[in-house]
Amino acid sequence: MSTNPRYAMVIDLRKCVGCHACSITCKMENDVPEGHFRSWVVEADVGVYPNVTRAKLPRLCNQCDEAPCATVCPVVATKKNENGIVTVDKDKCIGCRYCIAACPYDARYLDPETGIADKCDFCFDRVESGLMPACVSTCIAHSRIFGDLNDPNSEVSKLLSENSIQTLNPEYGTKSKVYYIGLDKVFATPDFQILRDKEAN
Numbered sequence: 149m150s151t152n153p154r155y156a157m158v159i160d161l162r163k164c165v166g167c168h169a170c171s172i173t174c175k176m177e178n179d180v181p182e183g184h185f186r187s188w189v190v191e192a193d194v195g196v197y198p199n200v201t202r203a204k205l206p207r208l209c210n211q212c213d214e215a216p217c218a219t220v221c222p223v224v225a226t227k228k229n230e231n232g233i234v235t236v237d238k239d240k241c242i243g244c245r246y247c248i249a250a251c252p253y254d255a256r257y258l259d260p261e262t263g264i265a266d267k268c269d270f271c272f273d274r275v276e277s278g279l280m281p282a283c284v285s286t287c288i289a290h291s292r293i294f295g296d297l298n299d300p301n302s303e304v305s306k307l308l309s310e311n312s313i314q315t316l317n318p319e320y321g322t323k324s325k326v327y328y329i330g331l332d333k334v335f336a337t338p339d340f341q342i343l344r345d346k347e348a349n
């Protein structure tokens with residue numbers, strides 16, 4: 149760990165088995181209301197029989213370095229922290245939904261009970277305590293890897309330097325810190341292209 153950590157996640161799509169353990173543990177850890185998710189897995193059948201496979205795409209807030217949700221927040225409730233994690237100050241959020249409209253990844257929701265526009269924060273409190281985000285701890289396939297980009301010896305740094313890495317919709321210019329291995333293969337299929345476009349809109 150470096151003295152000034154900058155956190156990121158790598159999702160290795162070659163390993164994901166689509167068990168949804170990440171989505172379930174996230175809901176439990178963060179008390180996410182019914183009908184909403186901070187972390188979820190998109191799935192689609194791809195190919196033509198008999199060469200058919202099931203593609204999986206785990207999703208979450210991308211902790212954007214250039215986060216449009218933070219830019220539009222009129223009360224600075226959403227902000228990017230020094231460690232790179234974009235957080236929501238529950239005491240400041242007024243539920244105006246500007247951030248929900250501004251996020252091009254559909255990663256935020258309005259909590260119907262609290263009126264707060266919430267989202268994944270890499271389990272900020274767990275990370276501050278030295279723990280992994282809940283989804284990373286639960287991932288049975290070690291598909292989700294979390295760590296410090298500023299530490300050249302961290303697993304995320306090594307994966308980024310040793311593999312071909314992609315982010316979701318880099319054309320948005322948000323500088324995502326959720327990196328995928330194998331995204332090109334998943335998106336190379338027409339079915340998932342449609343799904344990606346649907347997810348992005």
Ligand code: SF4
Nearest residue numbers: 209210212215217251
């Ligand atoms: S993915 Fe959406 S909610 Fe997350 S930091 Fe980027 S713009 Fe904000």
Ligand code: SF4
Nearest residue numbers: 164165167168170287
């Ligand atoms: S827990 Fe891991 S293997 Fe299971 S769906 Fe999530 S990312 Fe994929």
